[in-house]
Amino acid sequence: xxxxxGDRTIDGVKVLVDGHPLPNCSEIQCFSTMxxxxxxxxxxxxxxxxxxxxxxxxxxxxxxxxxxPFMRIVVANFDNEWAMTSLDIEDHLDAIxxxx
Amino acid sequence: xxxxxxxxxxxQRRFRQEYRHRIAGWYHGWLHLMxxxxxxxxxxxxxxxxxxxxxxxxxxAVPAGFFAYQVAEYILHAHVMHRPRKHPMLRAxxxxxxxMHHQFFTTEEMRFADHYDWRVTFFPPFxxxxxxxxxxxxxxxxxxxxxxxxxxxxxxxxxxxxxFYEFIHFCCHVDDNALLRNLPIVNxxxxxxxxxxxxxxxxxxxxxxxxxxxxxALGTSDLNRGLLGHLFNGESTRHLKTNLRKTExxxxxxxxxxxTSATAH
Numbered sequence: 001x002x003x004x005x006g007d008r009t010i011d012g013v014k015v016l017v018d019g020h021p022l023p024n025c026s027e028i029q030c031f032s033t034m035x036x037x038x039x040x041x042x043x044x045x046x047x048x049x050x051x052x053x054x055x056x057x058x059x060x061x062x063x064x065x066x067x068x069p070f071m072r073i074v075v076a077n078f079d080n081e082w083a084m085t086s087l088d089i090e091d092h093l094d095a096i097x098x099x100x
Numbered sequence: 101x102x103x104x105x106x107x108x109x110x111x112q113r114r115f116r117q118e119y120r121h122r123i124a125g126w127y128h129g130w131l132h133l134m135x136x137x138x139x140x141x142x143x144x145x146x147x148x149x150x151x152x153x154x155x156x157x158x159x160x161a162v163p164a165g166f167f168a169y170q171v172a173e174y175i176l177h178a179h180v181m182h183r184p185r186k187h188p189m190l191r192a193x194x195x196x197x198x199x200m201h202h203q204f205f206t207t208e209e210m211r212f213a214d215h216y217d218w219r220v221t222f223f224p225p226f227x228x229x230x231x232x233x234x235x236x237x238x239x240x241x242x243x244x245x246x247x248x249x250x251x252x253x254x255x256x257x258x259x260x261x262x263x264f265y266e267f268i269h270f271c272c273h274v275d276d277n278a279l280l281r282n283l284p285i286v287n288x289x290x291x292x293x294x295x296x297x298x299x300x301x302x303x304x305x306x307x308x309x310x311x312x313x314x315x316x317a318l319g320t321s322d323l324n325r326g327l328l329g330h331l332f333n334g335e336s337t338r339h340l341k342t343n344l345r346k347t348e349x350x351x352x353x354x355x356x357x358x359x360t361s362a363t364a365h
Contacts, residue, residue, distance in 0.1 A: 008199050010118055013184075034184040034191075039347060040303040044184060079347040080203075080299035081111070091353035 002086040004052060006038060006078060013037065015048065017055055025051045028060045029067075038078040045075040056089045069096045101213050108209035115203045116213075119220065129215025135225040140263040143232065147256040151249050158249040161242065165257025166264070167313075168238075173265055174314040178307040198302075207298040211275050221273050222266060231262050265310040269293070272309070287334040288312065295322045300347040 004022065006015045015022045015036050026033060029050050036051070037044035049071035053063035074084075074092050102116065180190050181197035204220045205211075212218060235258040243251020271286050272293040281287055289309065296306035305322050308314045315321035316330040323330055325339040333339065 008203060010115065010122070010200060010203070012195070012199065034186060037184055037303075039299070039345075040182075042183070074351050077345065077347050077351045079349045082349050082351075084350050088350060088353070092351075095353040 002056070003083065004055075004085070004089075005081075005083045006036070006048075007081040015051075022051050022055060025054045025060075025063075028054065029064060038075045038082070039080070041072055041076045046071045049075045052089065053093075056086055066093055066096055069100075101216075103209065103211060103213050106209050106211075108206065112203065112206050112209060116217075119200060119204055120216065123216065123219060127216060127219050129218035129222075132218055132222055132225060133215075136222060136228065136263065136266055139225075139228045140259055143228065143259050144256045147252045147259070150252045154249045154253075155247075158247055158253060161246075161250045161253035162257045162260075165254040166261040169258050169261030169265070170308065170310045171314060173262075173310060174308045177309065178320070182303050182307075202297060202299070202302055205273060205297055207294055210273055210294055210297060212273050217273075218270070221269055227262070228259075231259065235259065261310065268310050281335060284332055284334070288330070288332060291333065291335045291337070292321075300345055304345065 002018055004015070004017050006013070013036055022036075024036065024047055026047065031046040031050065032043035034044055036048040038048060039045075046067060050063050050067045052075075053066055053070060054060055057063060070092060073096070074089075102113065106113075108116075176193070177197075181193050184194050185191050201220050204217070212221070235255050239251045239255040239258070241251075242254050268286065268289045271280060272290050274280070280290060289312070292306050292312050292315075293309055296302055296309075301322060305320055306312070306315055307320055312321055312323075312330045312333075313327065316323075316327055321330060322341055322344055323333060323339045324341045325333070329339065
């Protein structure tokens with residue numbers, strides 16, 4: 001099980017997977033070149049949603065397919081600092097697939 | 101030095117400690133305040149000393165300039181200070197605001213501990229120079245097209261509106277007292293801005309600091325009431341919208357009927 005965390009620190013926004021920086025995957029799909037952000041619906045949360053889903057699923061296609069609802073339902077509702085596991089992501093993807 | 105009677109969480113306390121540790125030792129809040137006040141008042145004095153036989157309609161430049169600055173400040177706040185941008189100067193504003201100001205002050209603890217903390221709220225002293233340069237072109241154009249007095253008054257109003265913004269923002273981060281609680285406009289701004297410091301709302305809601313008018317007009321206010329209600333809401337929380345974003349450390353998925361996953365590792 002992977003653990004994803006995000007925090008706004010005095011040295012910048014830090015998004016980690018198992019303690020290592022999460023790649024932004026902008027070379028696969030670029031929604032924003034400004035880095036990650038969350039707490040609203042927009043390009044930077046969309047890039048974060050995409051990067052989380054690529055890391056979780058290993059599939060750019062799956063990430064592309066679910067990134068928009070995942071951004072609106074999950075990333076836009078992250079608190080100032082957040083944490084989630086790969087199981088949490090799985091639960092959200094199941095919910096998104098069920099409601100689709 | 102830190103506030104002793106505070107309900108702030110350990111995270112905020114640690115951030116404030118770290119921020120203060122990194123501030124240059126020579127910083128002095130009262131000096132910063134004096135620079136803003138003296139440069140602003142001097143600029144307004146110079147601009148208004150150019151007025152000659154001012155007509156009544158030329159005074160319309162004052163509300164126009166005041167409101168124009170507040171709109172510009174709203175746009176800067178909503179689209180630069182809370183959104184990362186590529187340009188280094190714009191990105192610095194985002195870092196200074198979202199990653200510093202909003203971590204230093206939260207809805208649980210909005211107060212300065214002492215004047216050394218003013219640095220995290222006031223714009224840097226060179227802001228007056230930048231503002232003067234930015235104000236010059238529209239004021240010159242207005243001065244040429246409408247009238248010289250209109251141009252000078254517009255320049256004065258833009259400067260005055262910036263100083264008003266700094267005053268109101270400062271009032272939002274000082275300790276509570278009977279005067280601030282009962283002073284119209286100021287008490288409204290204090291509640292409006294405190295709500296903006298809620299981490300669940302800060303990226304989208306209550307972006308106006310000097311005035312809530314633009315939030316009301318664009319629907320980005322946390323209140324569900326009219327213009328006058330917005331202006332004179334004071335500390336009331338009776339008219340809060342009920343559909344505001346609620347963030348969580350770990351947003352939970354709705355309970356699933358069956359546990360199947362086609363995409364999981």
